[in-house]
Amino acid sequence: xxxxxxxxxxxxxxxxxxxxxxxxxxxxxxxxxxxxxxxxxxxxxxxxxxxxxxxxxxxxxxxxxxxxxxxxxxxxxxxxxxxxxxxxxxxxxxxxxxxxxxxxxxxxxxxxxxxxxxxxxxxxxxxxxxxxxxxxxxxxxxxxxxxxxxxxxxxxxxxxxxxxxxxxxxxxxxxxxxxxxxxxxxxxxxxxxxxxxxxxxxxxxxxxxxxxxxxxxxxxxxxxxxxxxxxxxxxxxxxxxxxxxxxxxxxxxxxxxxxxxxxxxxxxxxxxxxxxxxxxxxxxxxxxxxxxxxxxxxxxxxxxxxxxxxxxxxx
Amino acid sequence: xxxxxxxxxxxxxxxxxxxxxxxxxxxxxxxxxxxxxxxxxxxxxxxxxxxxxxxxxxxxxxxxxxxxxxxxxxxxxxxxxxxxxxxxxxxxxxxxxxxxxxxxxxxxxxxxxxxxxxxxxxxxxxxxxxxxxxxxxxxxxxxxxxxxxxxxxxxxxxxxxxxxxxxxxxxxxxxxxxxxxxxxxxxxxxxxxxxxxxxxxxxxxxxxxxxxxxxxxxxxxxxxxxxxxxxxxxxxxxxxxxxxxxxxxxxxxxxxxxxxxxxxxxxxxxxxxxxxxxxxxxxxxxxxxxxxxxxxxxxxxxxxxxxxxxxxxxxxxxxxxxxxxxxxxxxxxxxxxxxxxxxxxxxxxxxxxxxxxxxxxxxxxxxxxxxxxxxxxxxxxxxxxxxxxxxxxxxxxxxxxxxxxxxxxxxxxxxxxxxxxxxxxxxxxxxxxxxxxxxxxxxxxxxxxxxxxxxxxxxxxxxxxxxxxxxxxxxxxxxxxxxxxxxxxxxxxxxxxxxxxxxxxxxxxxxxxxxxxxxxxxxxxxxxxxxxxxxxxxxxxxxx
Numbered sequence: 001x002x003x004x005x006x007x008x009x010x011x012x013x014x015x016x017x018x019x020x021x022x023x024x025x026x027x028x029x030x031x032x033x034x035x036x037x038x039x040x041x042x043x044x045x046x047x048x049x050x051x052x053x054x055x056x057x058x059x060x061x062x063x064x065x066x067x068x069x070x071x072x073x074x075x076x077x078x079x080x081x082x083x084x085x086x087x088x089x090x091x092x093x094x095x096x097x098x099x100x101x102x103x104x105x106x107x108x109x110x111x112x113x114x115x116x117x118x119x120x121x122x123x124x125x126x127x128x129x130x131x132x133x134x135x136x137x138x139x140x141x142x143x144x145x146x147x148x149x150x151x152x153x154x155x156x157x158x159x160x161x162x163x164x165x166x167x168x169x170x171x172x173x174x175x176x177x178x179x180x181x182x183x184x185x186x187x188x189x190x191x192x193x194x195x196x197x198x199x200x201x202x203x204x205x206x207x208x209x210x211x212x213x214x215x216x217x218x219x220x221x222x223x224x225x226x227x228x229x230x231x232x233x234x235x236x237x238x239x240x241x242x243x244x245x246x247x248x249x250x251x252x253x254x255x256x257x258x259x260x261x262x263x264x265x266x267x268x269x270x271x272x273x274x275x276x277x278x279x280x281x282x283x284x285x286x287x288x289x290x291x292x293x294x295x296x297x298x299x300x301x302x303x304x305x306x307x308x309x310x311x312x313x314x315x
Numbered sequence: 316x317x318x319x320x321x322x323x324x325x326x327x328x329x330x331x332x333x334x335x336x337x338x339x340x341x342x343x344x345x346x347x348x349x350x351x352x353x354x355x356x357x358x359x360x361x362x363x364x365x366x367x368x369x370x371x372x373x374x375x376x377x378x379x380x381x382x383x384x385x386x387x388x389x390x391x392x393x394x395x396x397x398x399x400x401x402x403x404x405x406x407x408x409x410x411x412x413x414x415x416x417x418x419x420x421x422x423x424x425x426x427x428x429x430x431x432x433x434x435x436x437x438x439x440x441x442x443x444x445x446x447x448x449x450x451x452x453x454x455x456x457x458x459x460x461x462x463x464x465x466x467x468x469x470x471x472x473x474x475x476x477x478x479x480x481x482x483x484x485x486x487x488x489x490x491x492x493x494x495x496x497x498x499x500x501x502x503x504x505x506x507x508x509x510x511x512x513x514x515x516x517x518x519x520x521x522x523x524x525x526x527x528x529x530x531x532x533x534x535x536x537x538x539x540x541x542x543x544x545x546x547x548x549x550x551x552x553x554x555x556x557x558x559x560x561x562x563x564x565x566x567x568x569x570x571x572x573x574x575x576x577x578x579x580x581x582x583x584x585x586x587x588x589x590x591x592x593x594x595x596x597x598x599x600x601x602x603x604x605x606x607x608x609x610x611x612x613x614x615x616x617x618x619x620x621x622x623x624x625x626x627x628x629x630x631x632x633x634x635x636x637x638x639x640x641x642x643x644x645x646x647x648x649x650x651x652x653x654x655x656x657x658x659x660x661x662x663x664x665x666x667x668x669x670x671x672x673x674x675x676x677x678x679x680x681x682x683x684x685x686x687x688x689x690x691x692x693x694x695x696x697x698x699x700x701x702x703x704x705x706x707x708x709x710x711x712x713x714x715x716x717x718x719x720x721x722x723x724x725x726x727x728x729x730x731x732x733x734x735x736x737x738x739x740x741x742x743x744x745x746x747x748x749x750x751x752x753x754x755x756x757x758x759x760x761x762x763x764x765x766x767x768x769x770x771x772x773x774x775x776x777x778x779x780x781x782x783x784x785x786x787x788x789x790x791x792x793x794x795x796x797x798x799x800x801x802x803x804x805x806x807x808x809x810x811x812x813x814x815x816x817x818x819x820x821x822x823x824x825x826x827x828x829x830x831x832x833x834x835x836x837x838x839x840x841x842x843x844x845x846x847x848x849x850x851x852x853x854x855x856x857x858x859x
Binding site (some may be wrong): 008020023028034041042045046048057058059060061062064067075079080083087089090091093095144145147149151154155157161162163167178183185186187188191209227 | 387428560596638642650686
């Protein structure tokens, strides 16, 4: 690949890397062209039109509308191309979810990265992923803003407290790569680093098998431990609505609005149950703010998600 | 030299603004815009030196990959205080408060600014803000980054966040009042005959800058107050644990702090317009386009703040709009570069110290501009945001652009301000050192950034050491390039050759009065009956 001939580029290890490098090279070409143009003109003028005597006579050239329009509009048209190109690639990373993306759950806290895989393994300051498989990162912070950055993937996104952020990428190369926190987060910011291991599918499967309980199994345990199970009965006859099949469905709220029961809604409903109450139910659920860790919340959401699958299978 | 303006040159032997009183009181209670400019010049030089010391500490620590010279917390304080001091106490006041203060009343043919006492108040507010800054520096420092991102600043940091924010808050009012003073002066106090189309481009640039100062600074003041309220009284605005939104802080902060970049660079562009015309001995090319592009930058600059937040969790669709407008704001900057270059065409060019700095500005600002286009591209930000690429980019604009423009203007108007000529050879030596040192310092940082080196890192992987060592060596040369002018300019005040009224055969009202000017600037009312930049003898209305 290219990186052998261009030693100043970092390793290229994701579907985004060649696209971003190509865009960068195009803009670099544009930049070098205009910079050299200006350097050469300024230097040539400074030499060719150097002052010969204090009595030199110069013409006052007031301007040229054609030149002004030319050097405004031509470069602008060129950079509009970069705008369209850049926006397309950006949407691939942040907005367009690939089919059957494998989920990775990231929790940032001062100063470590915790990762949970749905199948069970948990890791700190490391990330194991299979090569060639689309990934969906769902990320949240326990404290301040962090940013999950893998230079070899040419990808980062800020990890915020209080809200999930997501990003998508497909690793394309087996190997070990840097993982950084890119958003300043306090004293040990430069120690909030780690290693990404992109593995062959078979190696990854072996690695996953070494993990213990799945996220949804942990979530089920928490569901019992916090007493959720006493009200959210699966048959819908409890004091709270049944959560079977609720994940990603449209829920009718008091007042008639519909809301999609995605990760963000479920998290909010656990921490701030009165914000959006389901129609026909009373607002009696207590808040769990400060009682369940962000990792635990992700596990409970994974459990609720798994209920959907079982229900679908039974019907 | 044909004096197209009607002024009565008084004999330079008379009392000038420097000899009009020697007591401390005559300086500290002065309402003379020229003396206030000197007060500012001394104060910002002290802060520039302080900020430079912090930068030196950062560069020394980065010589080795391990964090071994100082602990992580100290390092974080060094880069934070470098940013806070350089931005709030040097770059923002630099050209407007010194050169602008000194020259704008003279350039419009007035005796002083519209509100001389408010001008003095501006300086005192700046000093009070600066005292907060100094207090923070000696009392343990601050380590939030100059951007004060929440909830780190409002909840987690254990350093002097409130004192620093108070400093920036108070200094902000200094900036607002200076902007107000300039706008009123430029509108109401122009001499008869000095139409808008005859205003020097330096004045146009300051007019645009003042609009931003007046409209933008109150927003950051409010934002800092909200952050301080959250920190002091746990009132939730930004911390999600208190029901706030951390990204809201970034919106409010950048709503000012991106336009603030233009507060810093526009006055520098004004300097370059004056210097390039004088040293090309030629009327400016595209006067209306250069003047108009300053206003375009001021207006468009208010709608691009979201380009700091492509990866921060703002709406992806909002990002699209911000990206498009950011590409658009590149155009007026490019227009200026092309017009300055065209002004040199068929000129009679001398490359003396101010012009050397100006040519350095054109080159480095071009690089800063094109790398800004890269960062405006959303996809490239996925990789480059918060890396050394961004650090290199804004130093090309702020140091390669603004500081070089400041040095250019300082040398250009030094004889006017002090009445003394500096040693030209040392001026050129330092200009070349600054240019070389600067490139050595910051060019490697583009490479580091593309390799993925995040900013604000105390320790880093070993493979990047070579580039960091280059950067630190460059910074040493750069520092020498700044120490030299401090020495020879100070020397020239006492030992320099006396300057004539117009040592560079420049055009403009300030060159028609003695160096240094008398307290009242003009002995008699000024009437302007000459076009601006009347350097040329032959008029060519249009090139094409």
